[in-house]
Amino acid sequence: MDAKTVAIIGAGPVGLAAAAHALERGLQPVVLEAGPEAAHAVRQWQHVQLFSPWKYNIDTAAARLLAATGWNSPEPEVYPTGRELIDAYLAPLATRTALRDVIRTSHRVTAISRVGFDKAKSKGRADAPFEIRTRNGNGEAALQADAVIDVSGTWFSPNHAGGNGLPALGESEHRTRIAYGMPDVCGAQCSRYAGKTVAVLGAGHSAIGTLMELATLAEDAPETRAIWLLRSDDPAKAFGGGSADQLAARGELGMAFAALVRSGRIRVETGFRVARIADDDGRLSIIATGDRHITADELIVATGFRPDLSLLSELRLRLDPAIEAPVALAPLIDPNEHSCGTVRPHGARELAQADEPGLYLAGMKSYGRAPNFLMMTGYEQVRSITADIAGDKTAAHRVELQLPETGVCTRGGVESIAALSGCCGGPAPSGVDSCCADDAKAKLAGRSGCGCS
Structure with missing residues (x-):
């Protein structure tokens, strides 16, 4: 009997990891990557340091493939940047393992269906292979697969600035x-933001x-001003769990940020739900509901991401109408109820599509609009799926995964800015050596200053 062919959408x-597990299972993976290289999305945020150390960022099957090449695993307690995650x-x-023979770069998946079946036809549908349409430099092509794992992520589908989702x-x-996500304001895009008022x-x-x-950039370019536009009325919710966070770098980030806010180096506008953006003599007028507005030179929209479901439109999906995650997974990850640390590990049962046997959503895409995804969760997902x-x-x-019990991604129980700002007016939280913004920033970034030329 021939091995099953598994189309894996995305080489992040x-x-x-899905391809590595598929190979170990005797399956035939084909990885379809829209970008010119593997990890194309990661390259967009390569300047960012991860919250989790190396021990949480390496998949077990991938590590076994790499070990056969003489690869040396990075120090488990070190926190890599996106660039280091790629390079190491x-x-x-x-490129150095058997995966190099199964990855097809510059192959953007445009649509998926069943061979001989449109969405409306049922009888015999489950037995038909999937047909995956792709586009590359040579035009359109099609391939068939017995199963599909969509791990195409959400990075290139950012949410809008509008407070109503539009x-x-x-x-x-x-x-x-306007920029989306997390631009490299202190590095490659420094000249765009230096000396500007940035919302x-x-x-x-x-x-x-x-x-x-931006606060660091202001040390080199003092005219730089940062304005934090917050839809909610409580900024303390964004500060995380401090010393209670088992992902220490994330806890340190929250404490450093709280200190910056309390020091006045970042202007805060709470309850700001953007309705309109207009020109104001060459600058941006950002207008909230009720006609409250601020003026800035640049706007960075960091309101999360959503899945691009267009390529799955000819398949029968069961997705939660609010979260846009598989219906069995949605209650486990609902950000109104859960943080990263309260989402239990899950796998094929929650990610399979009952009306399309052989189709699985995994990785960040499986979480729909929920922001509480961890890389190690994705590794467990694809281990189970394969x-x-x-x-x-x-x-x-x-279940082969034990997550850090952080419980602080969205509801850390922090009641005030002062609670996380010890060295700017009160005692540091228990177990924290220093919560000064500059010290914590330097520790997180591994450098001081922007180095902006």
Whole structure:
């Protein structure tokens, strides 16, 4: 009997892990990557330091593949940047192991269906292979697969600035002065932001990290001003769990940020739900509901991401209408109820699509609009999924992952700015050597100053 062919959409950390597990299971993976190299999305945030150390960022099957090449695993307690994640792990995995023969770069998946079946046809549907349409430099092509694991992520589908989930009026018109996600404000894009007034919209770690980088940039370019636009009324929710966070770097980031806010180096505008963006004599007028507004030179929208479901439109999906995650997974990850540390490990049972046997959503894409995804969760997902595809139901249902019990991603119980700002006016939280913003920033970034030329 021929080995099952598994199409894996995306060559990021979880996609490469899926391919490694598929090979170990005797499956035939084909990894389809839209970018010119593996880890294309990671390259967009390569300047960012991860919150988790190396011991949480390396998949077990991938490590076994790499070990056969003489690869040396990085120090387990060190926190890598995205660039280091690529150089020390993802690039060797994609180019020096058997995965190099199964990865097809510059192959953007545009649509998936069943061979001989449109979405409306049922009888015999489950037995038909998948047809995956791709586009590359040579035009369109199609390939068939017995199973599909969509780990294409969400990085290239950022949420809009509008407080209602839609683009703010005027957002597309002013897109040349709007960036999304976490631009490298203290490095490659320094000249764009130095000496400018920059508004950052969002309450997650991307917004916090960007605001801290802007504060660092202001040390080299004193005219730089940072404005934090926060939709909620309580900034303390963004500060995390401090010393209670088992991902220490994330806890330190929250404490450093709280100190910056309390010092007045970052202006805070709470309850700011963007409705319109307009021109103000060459600058941006960012207008909230009720006509409250601020003026800035640049806007960075760090309000999270959403999955691009267009390529799956000819398949029968069961997704939660709010979270846009698989219906069995959505209650486990609902950000209104859960943080990273309260999401239990899960696998094929929660990620399979009952009406499309052989189709699985995994990685960040499986979380839909929920922001509480961890890389190690994705590794456990694809380990379980590949076991399921191979017919090993026992291994598919077994849990082989223990997550840090942080419980602080969205509801850390921090009541005030002062609680996280010890060296700016009060005692540091128990167990924390220093929570001064500059000290913590330097520790997280491994450098001082922007080095902006």
